[in-house]
Amino acid sequence: MSIAETVSTDPTLAGPYQLVQQFYARQMRLLDDGRAEEWAETFTSDGVFNANAFPQPVVGRAAIAAAARAAVDDYARRGIQRRHWLGMLSVRPGDGEELLVGSYALVVETPRGGTPEIRSSSICDDVLVHEYGTWRVKDRQIRRDDIRPGA
Amino acid sequence: MSIAETVSTDPTLAGPYQLVQQFYARQMRLLDDGRAEEWAETFTSDGVFNANAFPQPVVGRAAIAAAARAAVDDYARRGIQRRHWLGMLSVRPGDGEELLVGSYALVVETPRGGTPEIRSSSICDDVLVHEYGTWRVKDRQIRRDDIRPGA
Amino acid sequence: MSIAETVSTDPTLAGPYQLVQQFYARQMRLLDDGRAEEWAETFTSDGVFNANAFPQPVVGRAAIAAAARAAVDDYARRGIQRRHWLGMLSVRPGDGEELLVGSYALVVETPRGGTPEIRSSSICDDVLVHEYGTWRVKDRQIRRDDIRPGA
Numbered sequence: 001m002s003i004a005e006t007v008s009t010d011p012t013l014a015g016p017y018q019l020v021q022q023f024y025a026r027q028m029r030l031l032d033d034g035r036a037e038e039w040a041e042t043f044t045s046d047g048v049f050n051a052n053a054f055p056q057p058v059v060g061r062a063a064i065a066a067a068a069r070a071a072v073d074d075y076a077r078r079g080i081q082r083r084h085w086l087g088m089l090s091v092r093p094g095d096g097e098e099l100l101v102g103s104y105a106l107v108v109e110t111p112r113g114g115t116p117e118i119r120s121s122s123i124c125d126d127v128l129v130h131e132y133g134t135w136r137v138k139d140r141q142i143r144r145d146d147i148r149p150g151a
Numbered sequence: 152m153s154i155a156e157t158v159s160t161d162p163t164l165a166g167p168y169q170l171v172q173q174f175y176a177r178q179m180r181l182l183d184d185g186r187a188e189e190w191a192e193t194f195t196s197d198g199v200f201n202a203n204a205f206p207q208p209v210v211g212r213a214a215i216a217a218a219a220r221a222a223v224d225d226y227a228r229r230g231i232q233r234r235h236w237l238g239m240l241s242v243r244p245g246d247g248e249e250l251l252v253g254s255y256a257l258v259v260e261t262p263r264g265g266t267p268e269i270r271s272s273s274i275c276d277d278v279l280v281h282e283y284g285t286w287r288v289k290d291r292q293i294r295r296d297d298i299r300p301g302a
Numbered sequence: 303m304s305i306a307e308t309v310s311t312d313p314t315l316a317g318p319y320q321l322v323q324q325f326y327a328r329q330m331r332l333l334d335d336g337r338a339e340e341w342a343e344t345f346t347s348d349g350v351f352n353a354n355a356f357p358q359p360v361v362g363r364a365a366i367a368a369a370a371r372a373a374v375d376d377y378a379r380r381g382i383q384r385r386h387w388l389g390m391l392s393v394r395p396g397d398g399e400e401l402l403v404g405s406y407a408l409v410v411e412t413p414r415g416g417t418p419e420i421r422s423s424s425i426c427d428d429v430l431v432h433e434y435g436t437w438r439v440k441d442r443q444i445r446r447d448d449i450r451p452g453a
Binding site (some may be wrong): 018019025087107112116 | 254
């Protein structure tokens with residue numbers, strides 16, 4: 001990949017860029033607000049959510065919703081507010097109208113009456129598709145920075 | 152609220168989005184630079200600044216400036232540099248030309264010769280109005296994540 | 303500087319804003335991925351990289367690449383993943399087609415098997431120029447928040 005491709009300033013991507021930022025803002029807010037099922041609707045019905053911290057990928061919106069519901073309820077029980085920050089977005093065109101979005105992700109956790117801490121730092125690689133006037137995640141791959149092959 | 156509304160990709164909001172990002176960048180920089188009075192000018196003259204950490208709302212630009220000045224001087228005295236990060240912005244149209252902006256906010260504090268720490272994680276809900284070629288905050292509601300109703 | 307200049311919403315800057323965001327995303331990813339030489343190509347051949355933590359400015363792409371390579375190799379040896387977050391961007395036109403970009407920068411470090419920590423909080427002041435269809439950094443000034451003149 002040439003440097004021009006790597007840090008291209010292709011203006012045709014200027015439009016989608018802030019739409020994708022806003023999509024992530026709303027998507028993460030749903031999860032952090034405990035609205036697990038609505039959050040899962042931001043994935044396609046056959047969407048894949050994988051992470052290097054998972055034993056295996058979570059496949060399909062129903063399974064994604066169930067996994068998110070379990071996590072959300074657990075955090076609520078422990079009185080911890082999560083905040084998912086996605087930033088440093090890099091948007092590239094994929095197949096057809098798909099968008100390939102790479103980003104950095106921080107999870108900040110604040111216990112009730114306590115101090116915020118960064119729980120994890122990750123890379124998030126998404127394939128976004130356009131459905132019914134909104135974006136949906138078709139494939140999400142999360143790689144947490146603390147989980148890496150040994151030296 | 153339907154999922155389409157929740158994660159809408161309405162392109163008419165694409166223009167304002169980065170303007171609002173830039174507005175926050177400059178607004179927060181003023182505060183973090185200790186320019187409390189100029190920061191207060193980014194509120195309307197009858198602006199409201201409320202937070203779940205406050206005993207009561209601060210109302211009007213003069214009161215907002217005075218409160219910011221006291222905080223800024225206190226941080227300077229203690230040799231602590233604050234940085235307000237606003238991100239994960241969600242922009243929606245409000246009444247007339249108003250914009251409703253929800254965001255995540257982190258306050259990172261660095262003591263002279265010390266290590267940065269996240270002091271607070273919050274939700275920021277703003278009503279922005281357009282005045283004299285710039286945005287101003289008409290109403291700001293801050294909810295710190297550590298201050299929440301008990302389980 | 304008037305408040306209007308300080309928090310201007312000049313729509314002619316709306317276009318470049320997200321391009322600059324994307325530029326930083328890709329630039330920082332190169333560095334965090336250990337691709338020091340490609341990262342250095344995002345500076346002009348006579349680019350300057352200065353920081354209040356440096357004994358003297360690093361001048362020229364070759365010297366910038368060498369300094370980055372040394373740092374990147376050191377982090378790899380110690381099993382630490384760095385993530386550079388640039389945010390709160392303020393973009394102003396400079397001389398000719400130059401852009402002056404002020405931003406906040408956090409460096410988040412995660413050791414293998416460990417917990418993420420914010421290593422530094424800084425101000426980043428860049429002069430960007432347009433070359434061969436991409437942006438390049440002509441001058442970068444980093445001021446870390448922990449290094450400041452005494453009270």
